[in-house]
Amino acid sequence: MTRPSTMRAGVLETHDAPLRLSTISTPEIGPHDVLVRVRASGVNPLDTKIQAGAAAHARHPLPAIPGIDLAGVVELAGREVTRFKPGDEIYGMTGGVGGVQGSLAEFAAVDADLLALKPANLSMREAAALPLIVITAWEGLIDRAALKAGQKVLIHGGAGGVGHVAIQIARAFGAEVFATGSPSQRATIEGFGAVFIDRDSPVDAYVKQHTGGRGFDIVYDTVGGKALDASFEAVRRFGHVVSALGWGTHALAPLSFRAATYSGVFTLLPLLSGEGRAHHGEIMAQATRLAEAGKLVPLLDYRRFTLENVDEAYALIRDRAAKGKLVVDM
DSSP: OOOOSEEEEEEBOSTTSOOEEEEEEOOOOOTTEEEEEEEEEEEOHHHHHHHHTOOTTTOOOSSBOOOSEEEEEEEEEOTTOOSOOTTOEEEEEOOSSTTOOOSSBSEEEEEGGGEEEOOTTSOHHHHHTSHHHHHHHHIIIIIITOOOTTOEEEEESTTSHHHHHHHHHHHHTTOEEEEEEOGGGHHHHHHTTOEEEETTSOHHHHHHHHHTTSOEEEEEESSOTHHHHHHHHHEEEEEEEEESOOOSOOOOHHHHHTTOEEEEOOTTHHHHHSTTHHHHHHHHHHHHHHHHTTOOOOOBOSOOBOGGGHHHHHHHHHTTOOSSBEEEEO
């Protein structure tokens, strides 16, 4: 396979402006990179924040190609790459922040450490929907909270992107899973195998109902704000609270009185710092095993998008109108 000289890409030139469809040079690859022919690009809420200039923590200088997640085919492999070869179908969380080229392009030069072989039983669209949410869920439940079989796990926002994947990962590890959401989300949450809890229910009421007042072993907050405050009240003594949105000001007294611990999850760190990228590839390889075993399935919105109308996908996320993960077909 050869490297095409040019490619089409969606370029963000100014914050709060539509992406411009451009023809630009195809990126060169380094010795530890692979050139990926992108087949599908996942769309995340963070993408819309970057577009709006409201994601200082992502530090993506303009002009830039957005897009954090991808699935595609290896076109070329650098001389130091041993895990992948041309023709391999791969996926991963590969860029779109920190000045690293994103996935809204026909090709991307990607650090091979960030990638894993795509699950054979998932389409490119399904695979592209997974990386960011899988890594965020895995880092919280497995890396930070050290989830074990038999534990009671509460997930705030169980029908959301991270939430529905966290349910599946926790169940795959043998946990008893509970998840909060709105009444309209009950079927989705129960469909993934969690016990539904109305998000407006008093914390002490559902803690008493589902744990006998003891509290949950692990609480994963994927919502932030009041949900994180509720997490500190719902966790058991010596339990663990994890949050992917631990911003704002919170009273730690309820957590301290339970002698419980807290961890934050910052999934972007390897992309921004270069440290820990191989672990992201390892997480994606674990996700492949779970998916191929039928234990991990993404919730996809039925609508389809291309580079020509990607701004419509961004608008759906901003309006909170998506019915699952959105994916752009390349």
